Amino acid sequence: MAFAGVLITLLGFIVAVLSVAMTSSIAGRMVVVLIGIAICLIGIIGVLNRAFLKNANWRR
Amino acid sequence: MKKTILLITVALSARLAMAQAPAAPPAAPVPITDADLKSVAAPSNDDRLKGDPGGAITGTVADIAVADSKKGLTVADALNQVGQNKIAINFVWTLVTGFLVMFMQAGFAVVETGLCRAKNANHTMMMNFMVYGVGMLAYWLIGFAIQMGGVGGNGNLGGIQPLNTEWTINLFGKPFGLFGQHGLFLTQGGTYDVGAMVMFLFQMVFMDTALTIVTGSCAERWKYVAFVVASFFMGAFTYPLYANWAWGNGWLANLGANFGLGKGYCDFAGSGVVHAVGGLTALAGAMILGPRLGKYTRDGKPNAIIGHDIVIVLTGCFILAFGWFGFNPGSTLGASGNGNLRIGSIAVNTMLAGMTGGFGAMFYMWMRYGKPDASMSGNGLLAGLVAITAPSGFVNTVGACIIGLIAGVLVCLSVEFIDRVMKVDDPVGAISVHGTNGLWGVISVGLFADGKSNYGGSWNGVNGSVTGLFYGDASQFVAQLIGVATLIGFVFTFSFVIFWLIEIVVGHRVSARAELEGLDLPEMGQLGYPEFELKARPVGAGA
Numbered sequence: 118m119a120f121a122g123v124l125i126t127l128l129g130f131i132v133a134v135l136s137v138a139m140t141s142s143i144a145g146r147m148v149v150v151l152i153g154i155a156i157c158l159i160g161i162i163g164v165l166n167r168a169f170l171k172n173a174n175w176r177r
Numbered sequence: 178m179k180k181t182i183l184l185i186t187v188a189l190s191a192r193l194a195m196a197q198a199p200a201a202p203p204a205a206p207v208p209i210t211d212a213d214l215k216s217v218a219a220p221s222n223d224d225r226l227k228g229d230p231g232g233a234i235t236g237t238v239a240d241i242a243v244a245d246s247k248k249g250l251t252v253a254d255a256l257n258q259v260g261q262n263k264i265a266i267n268f269v270w271t272l273v274t275g276f277l278v279m280f281m282q283a284g285f286a287v288v289e290t291g292l293c294r295a296k297n298a299n300h301t302m303m304m305n306f307m308v309y310g311v312g313m314l315a316y317w318l319i320g321f322a323i324q325m326g327g328v329g330g331n332g333n334l335g336g337i338q339p340l341n342t343e344w345t346i347n348l349f350g351k352p353f354g355l356f357g358q359h360g361l362f363l364t365q366g367g368t369y370d371v372g373a374m375v376m377f378l379f380q381m382v383f384m385d386t387a388l389t390i391v392t393g394s395c396a397e398r399w400k401y402v403a404f405v406v407a408s409f410f411m412g413a414f415t416y417p418l419y420a421n422w423a424w425g426n427g428w429l430a431n432l433g434a435n436f437g438l439g440k441g442y443c444d445f446a447g448s449g450v451v452h453a454v455g456g457l458t459a460l461a462g463a464m465i466l467g468p469r470l471g472k473y474t475r476d477g478k479p480n481a482i483i484g485h486d487i488v489i490v491l492t493g494c495f496i497l498a499f500g501w502f503g504f505n506p507g508s509t510l511g512a513s514g515n516g517n518l519r520i521g522s523i524a525v526n527t528m529l530a531g532m533t534g535g536f537g538a539m540f541y542m543w544m545r546y547g548k549p550d551a552s553m554s555g556n557g558l559l560a561g562l563v564a565i566t567a568p569s570g571f572v573n574t575v576g577a578c579i580i581g582l583i584a585g586v587l588v589c590l591s592v593e594f595i596d597r598v599m600k601v602d603d604p605v606g607a608i609s610v611h612g613t614n615g616l617w618g619v620i621s622v623g624l625f626a627d628g629k630s631n632y633g634g635s636w637n638g639v640n641g642s643v644t645g646l647f648y649g650d651a652s653q654f655v656a657q658l659i660g661v662a663t664l665i666g667f668v669f670t671f672s673f674v675i676f677w678l679i680e681i682v683v684g685h686r687v688s689a690r691a692e693l694e695g696l697d698l699p700e701m702g703q704l705g706y707p708e709f710e711l712k713a714r715p716v717g718a719g720a
Binding site: 123126127128129130131132133134136137138141143144146147150151153154156157158160161162165166169170173174175176 | 348349432435436437438460464465467468470472473474475477599600601651652654655658659661662663665666667669670673674
């Protein structure tokens with residue numbers, strides 16, 4: 118689960134970088150980069166952090 | 178009568194003709210010759226022997242270095258002196274501002290220690306103290322070469338031509354600079370150079386600022402040996418990589434030249450490079466370490482664990498605000514030439530954003546909780562300073578105030594989110610102050626840059642001034658967003674993997690017994706306050 122979170126976060130970065138090659142339109146690039154940032158945040162907050170919370174010391 | 182009319186007509190015609198005649202060309206400038214210079218009189222020895230209380234005869238033609246004493250003073254000597262004076266001004270400016278940034282380590286040390294419990298005072302101070310040396314060693318060995326080894330020179334500091342080898346790959350038909358290759362040990366590749374030394378000092382203290390952010394989020398439960406290893410890797414690789422991409426002629430800086438995105442990624446003094454890198458690494462560390470014992474109840478509700486000395490916390494905030502006058506204005510890397518007189522504007526932006534950040538946090542806490550919380554007001558000041566760091570060189574004072582005000586509120590919201598929703602334990606609020614507001618600072622360049630700055634007519638190799646979305650350039654905003662995605666997507670991931678490897682090899686967390694006892698004795702062998710009897714206050718009490 119944590120490993121998946123790391124991969125998703127990295128994927129978001131790659132999507133953002135690919136934006137410069139996908140289109141030359143500024144609006145188009147902005148949308149793709151924002152999608153990339155959203156993927157990054159999902160990776161960190163939604164997947165990675167949740168994986169750590171499952172085994173958090175305060176649950177024991 | 179006729180004669181009079183005739184005379185008037187002639188006079189008017191003559192006057193009109195004179196007015197229409199082309200103006201005489203201005204006299205051609207007369208070149209100064211060596212002979213002219215010899216006619217400039219130096220103060221006599223007799224005059225000098227009387228002393229110079231008014232300062233009128235100190236610093237004259239007599240003080241210009243002469244290359245050939247037989248020839249005497251020449252035009253070449255005078256011009257060389259002018260050039261050296263410009264570089265000397267820039268050297269002194271950059272060094273002195275670097276010294277101010279170095280002193281920020283003291284500010285971070287007391288802020289973090291004050292926000293931690295007395296039983297961990299020695300441990301927290303020692304981390305903040307030794308991160309300076311550990312980071313410096315790593316940066317001297319390899320970090321500086323990775324970051325600046327391919328920057329391609331700097332006109333303000335006399336060229337620094339040896340820093341000219343960037344390792345690049347070709348992507349989408351364009352070169353993507355990834356890391357520099359000159360400057361190992363500050364000798365390799367011709368970097369035993371006066372300009373390179375100034376550049377190293379200034380960049381080193383910036384790197385150390387990023388490293389010390391992590392000690393805050395991981396405080397009160399971090400093994401000292403794990404801290405040393407993590408700090409070394411961050412100073413050697415994590416920080417220099419992103420700094421190269423943004424400041425060292427890397428691919429982010431060239432987004433403008435290669436893909437038409439504004440002036441490329443712009444981060445004047447390091448909201449992203451220093452603070453977001455530090456804040457996101459702090460997040461990775463705090464997630465892997467887990468919360469302190471007692472921070473959360475069994476049903477996940479957070480307990481407040483208050484620090485032991487609010488006096489030194491706010492004193493530390495003042496020290497940091499003072500040091501920030503080195504951080505931002507110093508990032509011009511000079512005070513003479515190339516639009517560097519903007520240092521006054523940068524300094525004023527810095528102080529204004531810090532002020533509005535403090536106000537934003539104070540009023541938010543006052544309205545939400547009924548009291549103007551001292552530690553959050555301090556964090557608000559720091560958040561404003563962090564946020565203005567990237568845009569300080571590109572925005573006006575109104576923009577600076579808005580950026581700071583938003584940062585002050587944002588830091589409070591972020592602390593609540595990280596504490597209550599993510600349940601990541603950050604004893605000093607480092608993730609919110611530096612991570613969240615570092616990202617906000619990067620974004621704010623793309624919004625508020627007013628297009629009035631002019632640092633030699635171009636930025637990142639693209640002609641014109643940095644201009645944000647609110648002033649008509651949406652493409653600059655996109656470049657900034659790509660920087661944000663790189664910080665969250667790459668820097669966080671890279672830091673997380675390094676912390677994970679250290680967890681496997683060394684282990685990050687101290688034993689539960691050591692944590693409950695306080696880390697001063699088990700980790701450092703000495704109490705921070707040996708003459709005081711420390712009584713444990715129940716977690717959550719007094720908050």
